Amino acid sequence: MNTPPSPQLGTGTPRLSLNRWTFRTTPVQEFLETTAARGIDAVGLWRQDVAEVGLEALRRRVDDAGLRVSTLCRGGFLTAAGEADRAAALEDNRRAIDETAALGAPTLVLVVGGVDRTDKDLVGARARVTEAVAELAPYAAERGVTLSIEPLHPMFTADRAVVSTIDQALDIAEASGSPAAGVVVDTYHVWWDPTLERAIQRAAATERLFSYQVCDWNLPLAAEPLHSRGYMGDGYIDFPSITRMIAAAGYTGDIEVEIFNEDVWATPADEAARIIAERFEQLVLPHA
Amino acid sequence: MNTPPSPQLGTGTPRLSLNRWTFRTTPVQEFLETTAARGIDAVGLWRQDVAEVGLEALRRRVDDAGLRVSTLCRGGFLTAAGEADRAAALEDNRRAIDETAALGAPTLVLVVGGVDRTDKDLVGARARVTEAVAELAPYAAERGVTLSIEPLHPMFTADRAVVSTIDQALDIAEASGSPAAGVVVDTYHVWWDPTLERAIQRAAATERLFSYQVCDWNLPLAAEPLHSRGYMGDGYIDFPSITRMIAAAGYTGDIEVEIFNEDVWATPADEAARIIAERFEQLVLPHA
Numbered sequence: 204m205n206t207p208p209s210p211q212l213g214t215g216t217p218r219l220s221l222n223r224w225t226f227r228t229t230p231v232q233e234f235l236e237t238t239a240a241r242g243i244d245a246v247g248l249w250r251q252d253v254a255e256v257g258l259e260a261l262r263r264r265v266d267d268a269g270l271r272v273s274t275l276c277r278g279g280f281l282t283a284a285g286e287a288d289r290a291a292a293l294e295d296n297r298r299a300i301d302e303t304a305a306l307g308a309p310t311l312v313l314v315v316g317g318v319d320r321t322d323k324d325l326v327g328a329r330a331r332v333t334e335a336v337a338e339l340a341p342y343a344a345e346r347g348v349t350l351s352i353e354p355l356h357p358m359f360t361a362d363r364a365v366v367s368t369i370d371q372a373l374d375i376a377e378a379s380g381s382p383a384a385g386v387v388v389d390t391y392h393v394w395w396d397p398t399l400e401r402a403i404q405r406a407a408a409t410e411r412l413f414s415y416q417v418c419d420w421n422l423p424l425a426a427e428p429l430h431s432r433g434y435m436g437d438g439y440i441d442f443p444s445i446t447r448m449i450a451a452a453g454y455t456g457d458i459e460v461e462i463f464n465e466d467v468w469a470t471p472a473d474e475a476a477r478i479i480a481e482r483f484e485q486l487v488l489p490h491a
Numbered sequence: 492m493n494t495p496p497s498p499q500l501g502t503g504t505p506r507l508s509l510n511r512w513t514f515r516t517t518p519v520q521e522f523l524e525t526t527a528a529r530g531i532d533a534v535g536l537w538r539q540d541v542a543e544v545g546l547e548a549l550r551r552r553v554d555d556a557g558l559r560v561s562t563l564c565r566g567g568f569l570t571a572a573g574e575a576d577r578a579a580a581l582e583d584n585r586r587a588i589d590e591t592a593a594l595g596a597p598t599l600v601l602v603v604g605g606v607d608r609t610d611k612d613l614v615g616a617r618a619r620v621t622e623a624v625a626e627l628a629p630y631a632a633e634r635g636v637t638l639s640i641e642p643l644h645p646m647f648t649a650d651r652a653v654v655s656t657i658d659q660a661l662d663i664a665e666a667s668g669s670p671a672a673g674v675v676v677d678t679y680h681v682w683w684d685p686t687l688e689r690a691i692q693r694a695a696a697t698e699r700l701f702s703y704q705v706c707d708w709n710l711p712l713a714a715e716p717l718h719s720r721g722y723m724g725d726g727y728i729d730f731p732s733i734t735r736m737i738a739a740a741g742y743t744g745d746i747e748v749e750i751f752n753e754d755v756w757a758t759p760a761d762e763a764a765r766i767i768a769e770r771f772e773q774l775v776l777p778h779a
């Protein structure tokens with residue numbers, strides 16, 4: 204690691220999971236060691252890590268570090284209309300489900316995909332997502348994992364996810380008829396929703412609240428709006444309020460910190476992890 | 492004007508209103524003449540025009556050009572918590588209502604304001620908007636105009652508008668107890684909403700659908716995301732579908748084209764007006 208161990212090392216932060224993409228510029232082995240050295244016991248991983256390290260080797264590294272995998276990111280991209288594209292997407296998602304199970308992660312995050320700019324058929328794209336989730340959920344259930352549909356902020360509806368709200372994700376999950384389909388609540392994507400509290404309650408009441416992810420909404424927006432995610436406390440999101448909604452609904456699982464931000468990526472991993480743990484203990488954990 | 496009259500001049504386009512900000516780089520007199528010369532009979536104006544030209548002089552210029560004013564933009568910014576700020580905002584909105592009436596416009600567009608980054612109290616900011624609209628709506632009704640609450644895209648929740656959906660705007664409008672409070676539906680801001688059709692029906696059924704504005708959602712987002720608004724057809728929005736929802740709900744009023752876009756602002760006014768009329772006749776009017 205680039206920095207000397209800080210005094211807080213190893214004290215641990217309950218509930219906290221570090222998402223791999225928060226540390227995308229750090230080699231995966233260093234990321235795992237940094238996490239473990241801080242006494243944090245879970246990580247969210249990405250399929251890019253599987254591709255780079257290999258599935259069995261990655262699982263072994265995680266085990267050796269004494270960590271759990273809270274989520275695997277990501278499946279999805281299920282909006283293509285053509286038969287061949289659709290079949291390929293389903294097959295890729297089945298592989299992602301297999302990887303989720305092999306890593307011992309409880310859930311696979313699904314970013315469902317955007318709108319075709321030529322047909323602009325938002326309603327059709329959403330219908331294809333609903334069909335695909337219904338097809339994939341039983342496959343996930345058989346392998347003992349769940350599918351966490353991720354509502355993305357509506358500024359990504361066009362190019363990344365035609366699912367924009369928790370309620371919409373829950374409609375799709377319920378339509379699957381499978382208890383293995385549900386939702387991940389990511390503060391960056393849903394903090395603005397005027398029906399947020401009710402939607403969180405519905406997710407929990409239907410046992411479909413599978414993951415809670417946190418990061419702040421920074422302004423001005425980065426040139427790549429995905430990268431405006433910030434450390435909790437740097438932006439506009441009221442973490443105590445939203446975390447209390449999550450807690451009141453009965454969620455007791457991991458809380459993942461997932462930040463895409465050029466400044467964070469330029470920060471040594473241990474320093475970024477220290478800031479994250481500090482902010483988490485200030486703004487999230489007391490309300491969780 | 493910078494360009495010679497085009498052959499289509501004066502043929503007219505029913506239902507179309509040109510919003511002043513689409514032509515912000517054009518002097519207001521030229522904007523009015525360009526609009527009238529195309530046989531378009533309505534414009535949406537801004538309070539900046541009132542400040543520049545004077546209220547009576549602006550009304551006279553509009554009348555002399557044979558035009559109507561479809562909306563005045565904008566009141567709002569009602570989220571401040573301090574007593575003095577709140578009183579000043581209400582007073583400014585009363586002046587905006589007076590100007591709306593004096594211009595013969597049926598409705599004032601309200602951009603309600605964002606969240607205070609220090610307190611991050613989104614719920615409180617929304618409550619203050621609800622109170623303020625209830626206070627202003629009777630004043631508007633006495634002057635024969637309405638208040639069109641504008642749900643802004645959720646990427647503006649933090650800094651511009653804590654009202655993000657049509658349903659939320661309607662909740663606030665209904666809470667006012669006044670028929671003078673309602674909503675403007677702007678495609679850029681609401682096209683992503685999975686409950687769009689139902690929300691439009693509710694707005695019309697409660698007689699609170701006061702204005703319909705169109706422009707496209709362009710990607711990549713401009714550095715200033717407000718300026719990613721595009722000519723209809725350039726982006727991802729399905730104008731025929733949304734316009735059919737508006738028509739089916741019974742809306743028969745003006746349809747305003749409001750585009751904030753550096754390229755459009757660099758285009759000669761008559762050429763921009765020609766493109767707008769053409770796209771409007773292709774993508775909007777047949778479904779309206």
